[in-house]
Amino acid sequence: MKISILFIAALATAGVSLNAQSAAQTLAPVTAIRAGTLIDGKSDQPLHNQVIIIRGSRIESVGDASSTKIPTSATIIDLSNATILPGLTDSHTHIFLQGEDPAEGGYDVNILKAPLSLRAARATVSARRALEEGFTTLRDVETEGAGYGDVGIKEAIEAGYIPGPRLFVATRAISTTGGYMLEGYAPELNMPKGAQIVDGPVEARKAAREQLDHGADWIKVYMTHRSWVGKHGELVSQPTLTVEELHAIVDETHGWGKKVACHAYGGIGLHRALDGGCDSIEHGLDLDDAAISQMLKQGTWYVPTLAVYCKDWAPADTLDGKRDRLRASVHEISFRKALQAHVKIVFGTDMGGISWSEPIAQEFVRMVEFGMSPMDAIQSATSRAATMLDMDGQIGVIAPGAYADVIGVSGDPLRDIKVLENVQFVMKDGRVFHDELTHAISNKP
Numbered sequence: 012m013k014i015s016i017l018f019i020a021a022l023a024t025a026g027v028s029l030n031a032q033s034a035a036q037t038l039a040p041v042t043a044i045r046a047g048t049l050i051d052g053k054s055d056q057p058l059h060n061q062v063i064i065i066r067g068s069r070i071e072s073v074g075d076a077s078s079t080k081i082p083t084s085a086t087i088i089d090l091s092n093a094t095i096l097p098g099l100t101d102s103h104t105h106i107f108l109q110g111e112d113p114a115e116g117g118y119d120v121n122i123l124k125a126p127l128s129l130r131a132a133r134a135t136v137s138a139r140r141a142l143e144e145g146f147t148t149l150r151d152v153e154t155e156g157a158g159y160g161d162v163g164i165k166e167a168i169e170a171g172y173i174p175g176p177r178l179f180v181a182t183r184a185i186s187t188t189g190g191y192m193l194e195g196y197a198p199e200l201n202m203p204k205g206a207q208i209v210d211g212p213v214e215a216r217k218a219a220r221e222q223l224d225h226g227a228d229w230i231k232v233y234m235t236h237r238s239w240v241g242k243h244g245e246l247v248s249q250p251t252l253t254v255e256e257l258h259a260i261v262d263e264t265h266g267w268g269k270k271v272a273c274h275a276y277g278g279i280g281l282h283r284a285l286d287g288g289c290d291s292i293e294h295g296l297d298l299d300d301a302a303i304s305q306m307l308k309q310g311t312w313y314v315p316t317l318a319v320y321c322k323d324w325a326p327a328d329t330l331d332g333k334r335d336r337l338r339a340s341v342h343e344i345s346f347r348k349a350l351q352a353h354v355k356i357v358f359g360t361d362m363g364g365i366s367w368s369e370p371i372a373q374e375f376v377r378m379v380e381f382g383m384s385p386m387d388a389i390q391s392a393t394s395r396a397a398t399m400l401d402m403d404g405q406i407g408v409i410a411p412g413a414y415a416d417v418i419g420v421s422g423d424p425l426r427d428i429k430v431l432e433n434v435q436f437v438m439k440d441g442r443v444f445h446d447e448l449t450h451a452i453s454n455k456p
Contacts, residue, residue: 040086043081052097061095096417098407100392101359102400119192180228186236191204229271229272230260281297282301292306297345375429
């Protein structure tokens with residue numbers, strides 16, 4: 012009898028819960044967007060004269076304007092003269108960095124002079140700027156000495172305290188002794204580092220556990236560090252973690268159901284990254300044929316971050332200047348080879364290394380310049396990024412069931428990808444954040 016009573020009580024509780032959910036969904040505000048041209052993030056061709064019905068934070072339906080009945084309670088947003096896309100994803104950012112201009116102290120000044128409170132305040136501004144530019148999701152791949160500050164920013168956005176994109180955070184990142192900045196100071200000084208330093212598989216696994224335990228969505232590791240021009244004119248990159256150290260990190264991280272992003276330029280460190288089972292190669296400046304073949308076999312993602320290496324070069328007659336130019340030239344070759352081989356390429360910028368005052372979408376221009384079609388470039392920042400982030404069907408598409416992350420531009424990005432540098436309408440989770448294209452009107456009688 013007691014078991015039966017408990018069972019009935021459980022059913023009643025479940026019924027109340029389901030009824031509450033149903034009621035909440037019914038009461039959720041309804042929005043209808045009239046889309047003149049729709050790039051849905053997955054289809055190879057745009058659609059025209061579509062209506063997107065949004066209930067609460069999710070997309071309920073997408074269909075032809077001629078056959079879609081708009082609910083009488085809906086607020087209508089008329090974007091019939093615009094191109095509509097899913098909210099964009101930048102899969103490689105650093106909201107706690109504010110650029111690395113040598114004239115302003117370079118990388119080091121970020122860590123040595125700004126208190127963590129100031130860095131957090133600036134990170135909130137960077138997050139807002141990203142959202143203003145139509146990037147409704149960021150994968151932020153380490154705080155560069157700001158500890159677990161990205162977890163706090165993520166929580167503040169999710170709680171509604173500050174506006175910003177959906178964040179996937181990597182917290183501190185991991186490298187080895189001699190494998191990360193700060194550098195060049197007196198050896199007797201114990202300088203802070205931009206990443207968590209480990210040596211040996213035991214320390215590596217422990218660092219991964221610590222970061223995962225404190226809220227990391229991804230683990231970021233540095234598989235290469237310094238780079239220079241070799242004696243034969245080739246790009247040489249210093250390897251950092253061993254395969255055994257990386258294996259420990261990957262094994263631990265995968266056990267938590269999470270993934271590992273590997274900063275790797277080329278050479279020994281790149282191949283260690285692939286042999287160690289990393290999930291994404293960040294930058295990948297110098298991909299040889301063997302690396303591309305292994306990436307295809309293992310399904311490794313490639314986040315090239317092209318634009319950041321095409322600017323701010325040192326003078327041409329210096330060693331650093333020669334290295335900078337070589338980085339850019341081999342990077343273009345690697346990108347074109349990866350593209351031709353159908354490696355899975357995802358949009359990422361390294362914003363933070365680039366000042367947040369610059370347009371994030373400048374990366375699209377480089378991708379197209381180096382051979383990628385505009386539609387492919389858009390998908391690299393929408394549905395393909397969603398797949399890498401295990402968010403298929405949730406973000407990066409305008410489709411039933413997805414979060415209502417919607418952006419609009421007045422031009423045609425398939426003709427001129429640069430128009431994505433001027434996003435004029437931004438909706439995240441069904442709420443309009445930025446609107447220069449139109450004003451909502453009521454559909455009520």
